[in-house]
Amino acid sequence: MKKCMLVLLILSPILMGCWDKRELNELGITLAIGIDKVEDEYQVTVQVVVPSEITMKTGTGRSPVTLFQENGKTVYEAFRKITKSSPRKIYPGHLRMLVLGEDLAEEGIAKSLDLLSRDRELRSDFFVAIAKDMTAEEVLNVSTPIESIPANKMFNTLQTSEASWAATNGIKLDELIASMTSSGREAVLTGILVTGDQEKGSSKQNVESITPSARIKYDELAVFKKDKLVGWLTEREGRGYNDIVNEVQSSVTTISCPEEGKATIEIIQMDSKMKGKINNGEPEVDVNIKVKGNVGEVECQINLNDQKTIVELEKITEKEMEEIINQAIETVQKQYKSDIFGFGEAIHRSNPKEWKKMKEQWNEKFPELTANVKVDVELVHTGTVGNSFLEKIEVK
Known part of the structure; x- marks a missing residue:
């Protein structure tokens, strides 16, 4: 026992010491990284916090971040x-x-991600996005209102959007790599772009106006095959994709009323289950989705106190969602031929032996695969009022 205590006393200064300790004032805290391909080199842009500008006492009103950029092989x-x-x-x-810049994504992103996947200083809880129709540098070089640090704005916006709007999807590095290396599933990433005047977007004036000259926003989903960008899903198709892969937390969908006008259904809960099978020697997938929702907005004359009306709205919502999902499947199968839904994984789970036979030909099998989509909608609330007050206005 005494020998053990002696060993611990000798080792304690070594064990407690921080051999790689670095002072905070020696580090450039980087909250966003952009990677582009310029000719045959990688262009790396980093968005670094300016410490003196994020404290109330010493701030001078200058930009809270600065960019550094270099090229390398x-x-x-x-x-x-x-x-x-x-x-x-x-x-x-x-x-x-x-x-990641769009040009880089079209050439392939795997090599550029290798460093980030093995760097011990990096956590894996950051989002990855593709700069749509522009470079990553252009996205990072925009000042943002509300969130003074643009990287925080981008992170928080995507986090908020994926929780409230079914067309966006926050993908983190480990999820991206898992999709790219999976047998029977391909990757997607949300697109990010700058709208408005990009030149003015980098200036202080961009955050001093009620209406900024340039804004950062998310739009569309990038479709990958292996590690290469092969195309983009529209917002509607992106919603269909997220419905299938069970990535919808909450959203809204607009439907046509039974006769005329529109109604908006708020989706409050969604559960999507995918099951693969072999039918007459060919792969097939069943996608069954259960949805709970509320009537969020009514712009037509319907009687919400009548259960038959509720049932009719449920059927209309089911049909609308099935059309969105089937459109997404058709686009991906016919245009991109990339199994971003994980249909191959579903076949693998249900029929490992059959999957082993067909996985080498999955690129040929996937475009012809039959996907049976069934949506079941239950509307649970109609809001704090019954029928819309619009009805009373129109009969005056």
């Missing part, structure tokens, strides 16, 4: 070359966003 080389211009070592331990 590899992503790692470009990162290290940033030390030529940055007074502090780039520290990505608090990274919120990784933005």
